[in-house]
Amino acid sequence: MLRILSIITLFLLSTLPIRAEEIVAGLSQNRVSITATFVGSEILIFGAVKRDSPPPQDVPLEVVVVVEGPSAPITVRKKDKRFGIWINTDAMELAAAPSFYAIATSDTLDNTISKLDDFRHLISVERSIHISDNPFNINDPREFTDALIRIREKSGLYKRLENSVKLAQDTLFETRIALPANLTEGDYRTRILLTRGGQVTSEYETIINVQKVGLERWIFNLAHERPLIYGLLSLVIAIAAGWGASAAFRMILRN
Amino acid sequence: MQIYLPIAEVSVNAFLLLGLGGIVGILSGMFGVGGGFLMTPLLFFIGIPPAVAVATEANQIVASSFSGVLAHLKRKTVDLRMGCVLLVGGLIGAALGVQLFNALKAIGQVDLLVKLSYVLFLGIIGSLMFVESLRAIMKSRKGGGVPKRRKHTWVHNLPFKMKFRTSGLYISVIPPILVGVLVGILAAIMGVGGGFIMVPAMIYLLGMPTKVVVGTSLFQIIFVTAFTTLLHATTNFTVDMGLAVLLLVGGVIGAQIGAQIGVRLKAEQLRVLLAVMVLAVCGKLGLDLLIQPTELFEIGAAGGH
Numbered sequence: 001m002l003r004i005l006s007i008i009t010l011f012l013l014s015t016l017p018i019r020a021e022e023i024v025a026g027l028s029q030n031r032v033s034i035t036a037t038f039v040g041s042e043i044l045i046f047g048a049v050k051r052d053s054p055p056p057q058d059v060p061l062e063v064v065v066v067v068e069g070p071s072a073p074i075t076v077r078k079k080d081k082r083f084g085i086w087i088n089t090d091a092m093e094l095a096a097a098p099s100f101y102a103i104a105t106s107d108t109l110d111n112t113i114s115k116l117d118d119f120r121h122l123i124s125v126e127r128s129i130h131i132s133d134n135p136f137n138i139n140d141p142r143e144f145t146d147a148l149i150r151i152r153e154k155s156g157l158y159k160r161l162e163n164s165v166k167l168a169q170d171t172l173f174e175t176r177i178a179l180p181a182n183l184t185e186g187d188y189r190t191r192i193l194l195t196r197g198g199q200v201t202s203e204y205e206t207i208i209n210v211q212k213v214g215l216e217r218w219i220f221n222l223a224h225e226r227p228l229i230y231g232l233l234s235l236v237i238a239i240a241a242g243w244g245a246s247a248a249f250r251m252i253l254r255n
Numbered sequence: 256m257q258i259y260l261p262i263a264e265v266s267v268n269a270f271l272l273l274g275l276g277g278i279v280g281i282l283s284g285m286f287g288v289g290g291g292f293l294m295t296p297l298l299f300f301i302g303i304p305p306a307v308a309v310a311t312e313a314n315q316i317v318a319s320s321f322s323g324v325l326a327h328l329k330r331k332t333v334d335l336r337m338g339c340v341l342l343v344g345g346l347i348g349a350a351l352g353v354q355l356f357n358a359l360k361a362i363g364q365v366d367l368l369v370k371l372s373y374v375l376f377l378g379i380i381g382s383l384m385f386v387e388s389l390r391a392i393m394k395s396r397k398g399g400g401v402p403k404r405r406k407h408t409w410v411h412n413l414p415f416k417m418k419f420r421t422s423g424l425y426i427s428v429i430p431p432i433l434v435g436v437l438v439g440i441l442a443a444i445m446g447v448g449g450g451f452i453m454v455p456a457m458i459y460l461l462g463m464p465t466k467v468v469v470g471t472s473l474f475q476i477i478f479v480t481a482f483t484t485l486l487h488a489t490t491n492f493t494v495d496m497g498l499a500v501l502l503l504v505g506g507v508i509g510a511q512i513g514a515q516i517g518v519r520l521k522a523e524q525l526r527v528l529l530a531v532m533v534l535a536v537c538g539k540l541g542l543d544l545l546i547q548p549t550e551l552f553e554i555g556a557a558g559g560h
Contacts, residue, residue, distance in 0.1 A: 034259055035259065037257065037259065038259040039257045040266070076552055077552065077554075078552050079553075080551075084545065086543075086545070086548055088367065144552065147550075148552070150550075151554055182265045216259060219497065223261075223262055223488070223494070223496075224492050227490075228489050230488055230494070231484055231489055234314050234484060234499060238317045238318035238321070239321050241504060242319065242322040242325075243321060243322065243325065245507035249322075249511040
């Protein structure tokens with residue numbers, strides 16, 4: 001009993017000075033504008049650790065950077081062989097899954113953050129996927145969420161970038177996170193966490209705003225706000241181009 | 256050159272889209288098919304979301320068919336009267352098809368039904384055309400131009416007869432309207448113009464001359480796909496103007512080239528080529544259903560089931 005108490009006391013004491021570490025961070029850009037020639041973007045996330053007292057020497061400082069795109073409900077479907085052909089047999093509706101998710105760490109993820117703090121601070125992408133009560137009888141929901149993560153990792157939407165945060169003199173850190181071209185619009189929640197011995201000691205949060213601009217914005221708005229006019233406009237443009245190209249081609253042939 | 260598509264929300268190579276549009280446009284001009292049955296799967300392959308691909312394809316078909324029709328009108332190979340009769344059926348069919356599509360969506364498995372109907376229709380029509388046109392080629396090689404004799408079938412014994420001078424037909428309006436309805440339904444469900452079904456139906460069911468069939472089918476397709484585009488734009492917001500413009504710039508030029516090639520080839524040769532293509536697409540789609548996919552799971556928008 002005494003032993004446990006002393007461990008707890010030690011533990012509390014050891015955490016106290018750690019709280020005094022604070023993140024001062026910056027981003028290369030707070031805004032990502034999607035234009036007609038948008039091919040993705042790379043965000044530089046950098047910062048420093050501000051301290052009132054000298055850092056503890058026993059446990060090394062680690063940094064976790066999480067960039068999370070807006071969440072949306074999705075359906076994951078599974079195929080099975082029925083009557084000789086492969087068809088969708090099972091489906092699972094997920095209440096919310098982030099459209100983009102990148103974790104960058106200064107070491108391997110397991111070395112950087114403990115399982116408990118991973119749960120507490122929702123670090124791994126699994127923690128950000130919300131499974132709702134689903135009407136289908138799914139024996140193994142893990143199978144579906146794993147498939148979701150696998151598919152999105154393959155298309156570059158979910159990434160785990162271990163050992164990618166550069167940490168200098170336990171004070172300065174920086175990392176680069178590439179945003180792919182197929183981004184969803186919205187606010188990208190960006191978190192920076194400092195950990196020691198797998199425990200989160202400090203957290204900083206900011207937003208990267210991803211937005212369509214210019215012509216892209218105008219087309220998107222028109223399509224959603226005035227769909228009939230947009231539809232008619234699409235047809236007019238199509239027919240005009242059809243007629244125009246046809247006339248141009250005839251002229252070329254004649255000459 | 257990469258370009259970001261505002262509605263599809265993906266970045267693709269502009270020249271790739273122009274090239275795809277051009278190739279499909281050539282086929283469209285040659286055979287009088289809208290090319291949707293080729294273009295829609297091709298767009299899936301380059302990563303365009305299926306819903307956007309289907310809706311935008313309808314818009315693109317309007318443009319490529321329009322320039323195709325202009326070429327055919329100049330050569331007077333469009334039966335406008337027949338086209339209007341088919342169109343009446345087509346619009347009814349498209350409206351019915353959208354209802355059917357939504358009903359199927361509600362009970363699930365709409366993807367499978369779309370694929371199965373592709374395989375079924377392409378398979379039947381492709382093999383019928385292939386066999387028939389091969390036979391016609393053999394005959395013309397042996398006999399050396401035996402004039403075609405039109406058989407009197409049940410089609411010719413129905414009421415409400417009408418004269419179609421351009422096609423040289425005097426038949427009831429019921430079969431063309433029914434063909435139009437069928438094509439309209441399929442157009443809405445499968446996201447295609449329906450030319451690949453209408454062309455053989457006009458040749459074999461209505462007995463129209465092949466040269467007129469192509470222009471007339473394009474004429475009808477314009478209006479049915481325009482209607483479909485509007486339905487998609489207002490209900491699903493999935494028509495991508497940028498994608499459509501890129502595809503149609505390639506497509507329109509391709510259609511003109513295709514129409515020129517079409518004049519030079521014999522009708523039977525055209526039909527053999529079209530049959531081979533229809534069978535190839537059918538085979539690819541069929542194999543996809545039979546072979547175990549590498550990824551058993553897929554991600555879809557919520558509420559799609």
